[in-house]
Structures are given as C-alpha cells and as structure tokens.
Amino acid sequence: MPEASPPPYGRLVTLRRRVPSQNQTQYGHWRAYAKERDLWYLLLRAVLPPRLPPEVPVRLALRSYRTRLVDFANLVGGAKPIPDGLVRLGYLKDDSPRWFHCDYCQLQVPKSEERTELEFLSWSAEDFL
Numbered sequence: 644m645p646e647a648s649p650p651p652y653g654r655l656v657t658l659r660r661r662v663p664s665q666n667q668t669q670y671g672h673w674r675a676y677a678k679e680r681d682l683w684y685l686l687l688r689a690v691l692p693p694r695l696p697p698e699v700p701v702r703l704a705l706r707s708y709r710t711r712l713v714d715f716a717n718l719v720g721g722a723k724p725i726p727d728g729l730v731r732l733g734y735l736k737d738d739s740p741r742w743f744h745c746d747y748c749q750l751q752v753p754k755s756e757e758r759t760e761l762e763f764l765s766w767s768a769e770d771f772l
Contacts, residue, residue, distance in 0.1 A: 647695045647696055647697050647698045648694040648695050648696070648697055648733065649697055649699075650697045650699065650701045650734070650763055650765075650766075651734070651763045652763055652764065652765045653762075653763065653764075654762070654763045655760060655761070655762045656687075656690055656691065656760065656761040656762075657758055657759070657760050658686045658687070658690070658758060658759045658760075658761070659757075659758050660682075660683075660686060660757075660758070660759060661707055661708065661709040661710075661757040661758065661759060662705070662707040662709070662718060662721045662722045662725075662749075662759050663679065663721045664713045664717040664718070664720075664721050665716065665717040665718075665719075665720025665721045665723075666717055676724075679724055680724040680727060680728070682724075683724040683725055683727075683728050684724070684727075684728040684731060684732075687725070687728040687729065687732060688728075688732060691729075691732055691734060692732075693732050693733055694732070694733040694734070695733050696730070696733045696734070696735060696736040697734075697735075697736060698736065699766065700736075700741065700742050700743065700744065700766045701734065701735050701736075701742065701743055701744075701763065701766060702743075702744045702745070702746075702763075702764040702765065702766045703726075703729075703743070703744070703745045703746070703761055703762065703763060703764065704745070704746045704748075704760075704761070704762040704764055705722055705725065705745055705746070705747050705748070705759065705760070705761055706748050706749070706750065706759070706760040706762075707722070707747070707748070707749040707750070707759055708749070708750050708752045708756055708757055708758045708759070708760070709749055709750075709751065709752065709757055710751065710752065710753065710754050710757060711751070712749055712751055713749070715747070718747055718749055719747055722745075722747065722759075725759075725761065726738040726743060726745065734763075744766065746764075
C-alpha cells in the first residue's frame with residue numbers, strides 16, 4: 644500500500660473566485676449548495692492533483708479578496724466547500740478539528756481583483772496554546 648503524502652507546506656493556491664456568503668449558498672435549496680460544492684471541487688482539482696491524504700494535521704490560511712466584506716460566520720460558512728474538496732482530493736485526512744485548522748481572513752479589493760487564496764502552513768501545537 645502506498646504511503647500517505649506529506650502536506651504541501653508553503654504552497655499557495657490562488658483561485659479566481661471569491662468565497663460566497665453562507666447566506667447565498669446554504670440557506671436555499673439543497674441543489675444550490677451541491678452546485679457550489681461541486682464548482683469549488685472542480686476549481687481545486689484544476690490546480691491540485693488527487694493524492695493520498697497526509698497522516699498529520701494540516702493548517703490552512705484562507706484569504707478571501709472581495710468587493711464587499713461579510714461577517715465572519717458567513718465567510719466561514721461560505722467557505723465550507725473548500726475543506727470538503729480538499730478532503731476529497733486527499734490534501735486533508737478529515738476536516739474535523741483533530742486533522743484540520745484554518746485561519747480565515749478577508750480583504751476588500753476592486754471587483755477585478757476578487758479571488759481566494761489558500762496557503763498550506765505547518766501545524767504546531769504551540770500555535771494554538
């Protein structure tokens with residue numbers, strides 16, 4: 644059986660799409676969320692080839708560059724398809740707190756600069772004490 648892949652520490656992935664507000668995706672019909680989830684998976688799959696999941700926790704910095712800032716809960720909720728896609732592609736073993744931590748932030752930019760950046764960071768227990 645092949646060994647698990649190490650996390651891609653230091654890798655920065657830029658996706659030319661902003662994270663939607665949770666209000667836009669998860670409070671509508673279930674198909675709206677499924678469509679959003681599948682779209683994020685395709686965007687991630689275009690830049691991250693599938694692999695075996697790492698056997699260590701993964702830390703991620705997610706930066707949403709958007710024209711209009713949203714409250715923190717809507718940012719995190721709208722970003723939920725991203726860790727789901729990373730689990731499916733093998734970049735996270737699981738999106739539970741045992742295996743995954745994410746720092747979310749958003750910055751206001753003109754519409755032409757909207758994007759989402761994902762940066763894989765090394766995990767250290769000291770970071771969270």
